[in-house]
Amino acid sequence: MRDIISPHISASIAPILVNIYCVSRVAGNTILEREMEAAGKKREKFRELASNRTDKALEAIERIGNLSNRQLYEWEAGEVRKIIKALRDEVAKVEARFEAPNIRRRDRFSL
Structure with a gap:
């Protein structure tokens, strides 16, 4: 010792x-x-x-x-852009949280 x-x-x-x-x-x-x-x-x-x-x-x-199946669903390009933006934004927030873990929760998504 x-x-x-x-x-x-x-x-x-x-x-x-x-x-x-x-x-x-x-x-x-x-x-x-x-x-x-x-x-x-x-x-x-x-x-x-x-x-x-x-x-x-x-x-x-x-x-x-x-949801992209046009035979089953009808959607507008603007709605798709909004979905994709929400997904990208959330992924960016996840990345930021791993860099600075004090960033918190998201707002709910709505079209």
Whole structure:
């Protein structure tokens, strides 16, 4: 344990740090190990949710594309432009949220 402590730390503080280190060990894990394990779980949860939500979003976009069938639906070019703009705007907001995570929710879409 003494080899972990920097030589720049005074001899009077070193025993305190050793005690803190020893006390911080819980069930054989250091605080750092527990933080790394928690980070791994967060990463796993992110990947799971991101995959599921992205799949659902892509399926929803595909269903919007199904509205292009002129045999089943009648629409105007302006309405299509409005839909496409709303989708692009929302994707831009998602990108911005990953760059600055404090950006929040959208307004509801309406034609």
